[in-house]
Amino acid sequence: MRFMLILKATGYSEAGVKPGPAHSEAMAAYRKSLAEAGALLAAEELQPSSAGIRIQYFPGEEQPVFEAGPFVTGQGLLAGYTLIEVNSEEEAVNWALRMPVPQGFGTFGIEVRKLEEQADYARNPINRALVADLEDQLELLKTYLKETKI
Template sequence: MSKYMLIMRGTDESNAAMMANIDEMMATSRQFIEDLLKAGVYVGAEGLDDPQQGVVVDFSGETPVVTDGPYGETKELFGGYFLVDVASKAEAVEWAKRVPAAPGAKVEVRRVPGSDEVPQ
């Protein structure tokens, strides 16, 4: 088994569509989590606050610079994730296809390396 993060990436348009149908989206998300639990692959899930409420710490200079809001010019923002423990990347992709998402959103699938794979 390997852990995979199903990263939800939305655009301004897909986020607006999601918010317009928030009750339906939340119900669909709860059902998706129930399906993950029943399958025994659920590890965790979290959503993130509005990107305008965050800050960016930029390390491109000698000292870090903190600015309000998301990255400039960003067309897609990380909105949350589902973490699953599955047998293969293919299985993670199949779960990603079922993630409740608004039209225009994307789900990125990335494996989470085990602690034994991290260089010492």
């Protein structure tokens, strides 16, 4: 099962203030332990919302509305994410609890969210190979039917 550990933005992260080398080293060690456990799929920090653009669609409006950042911190802004693959929600929560918390930078929040399972089907190389094989067989059948004019 894949889970996203979503790091909530703070006033500090929105201002581009980094916690410092001790926290960076702790995060590097955390990510290394995730990788060594075979759980790490991706991990990225996001730029502050001042570098972002929000696109909103309103009912009854034909065109979307564009809004340039920065956005208000209390609107569920994200500062980064870590994508992991583990066996259970409990394991995902345990990894989230091991994430280093920057000290002196306000409230730190992590949201743990499970990804939809349909994506797992497409990611499985065996399934992709089966689909490719079926597509090849379908093309061969179409060619045969054209040639025999059935």
